[in-house]
Amino acid sequence: MNLDQAQRDRYREFSDFVNDNVTPYAGDWDLHQQMPRDVIRAIGREGYFGAIVPEALGGKAWDFVTFGLLNEAFGRGSSSLTVLFTVQNMVATCLLKWASAKQVAKWIPPMAKGDIVASFALTEPNVGSDIQSIGTQFESHGDMLVLNGTKRWITFAGIADIYLVFGKLNGRPIACVVEKDMPGVEVTPIRDMLGFKACHLAQLDFHDVQIPAANVIGKAGFALSHIAPLGLHYGRLSTAFSSVGLIRAAMETSIKRASTRVVSHATLNNISSIRAVITEMGISYDTSLMMCLNAATAEDNRSLQAIEKTILAKYVASRNAVSAASQAVVISGAHGCHEESSPTARFYRDAKIMEIIEGTTQVLQNVLGNYYVNRAEPLVLN
């Protein structure tokens, strides 16, 4: 797929930023399980958090292909950092589509600048993919809502300023913006995850949190049918491209290792089986990238198939990332298993998370099953 000159220029700009500000530090962030505010501020200064935000709201108004390239470039450097683009844009897309003009004006411009970090608070201790079963409760008291419940595994909630919280009001699903400083909000960091270690995962406990009813996004009854699925869709697009970036990082690391490591007077890349593995990585990268660009182009064209194409891209790219990262560890040998000697161990751990977030491989398989069956049925009937 051909990129236009502006897209190529921006991709080069993103890659330069990542080479200077991300890749050299990603290992340390992972080791210390934290993301410095400095790098978030630096990204904010570049305007990258506002990639798909309209210019009138302080954004760049880039197309989704460019947004994807941004995620690919950052995904090559740090999965933990790239998932900040994921969640920030999951919240932003929900607000841009379903919030009032007043709500948009309040929250989107500072989000686009990176002055505030937003988390997508949907998952609960006992509720993951089956979002209709969430138990978080809102009660109405005049022009205020009272919130009680627990959200867990919430990406960047440890440092977020606002959370888009999904719950139920009299049995009807609602989404509501909750601010971190509201009394009754308790944030508990979750450490020592397998991967994405620097993404400030946290548990959010809400104890009688009083929230202005004006913070409700959309209308009661639509949060789990129209708002959450929209955020998850853009989250999958971001994750898919981030996975492609991870594949590239695994491939580049492997090629570098194979071309410098000498075994029996020859470098590793002269061994046919090693070349075959690198070939597989290259094919994984190319096919995943093509599927991601296909999905992003569908989104730019507002194609009715954009959702399924994005699911397909996320499904393929995340699985390929697991495979490529696994092979990269093997090519790097013991060196690749040591956190301070090689980034491949981090790639391997992060890749597995790609398969889980925004719909596990198995959940996406079910959705794709329906997609293909529905497509095939008319052919069968005819």
Added chain:
Amino acid sequence: METLADFDVKTSVRKFITKSIGIGDIRDDEDLFDSGIVNSLFSIQLVTFIEKSFGLEITQDDLDMDNFKSVDAVCNFVRRKQGK
């Protein structure tokens, strides 16, 4: 009385919905959400379909199940938004 334009809207809406859910024999007044035949992605695809096909923008003010629940409901909603 149903005009040709109304007929086109209904044909288009019906085609999209039956293709999305993979079921051809639904009644025009059948509640798609109550009957549980739509999947979790249908709602946002329906929004995109209406916006793109009829040049409309759906906002939070339009979030009412009576606008989306059946073929008839979608057609009536489109006509109202078009000012007909």
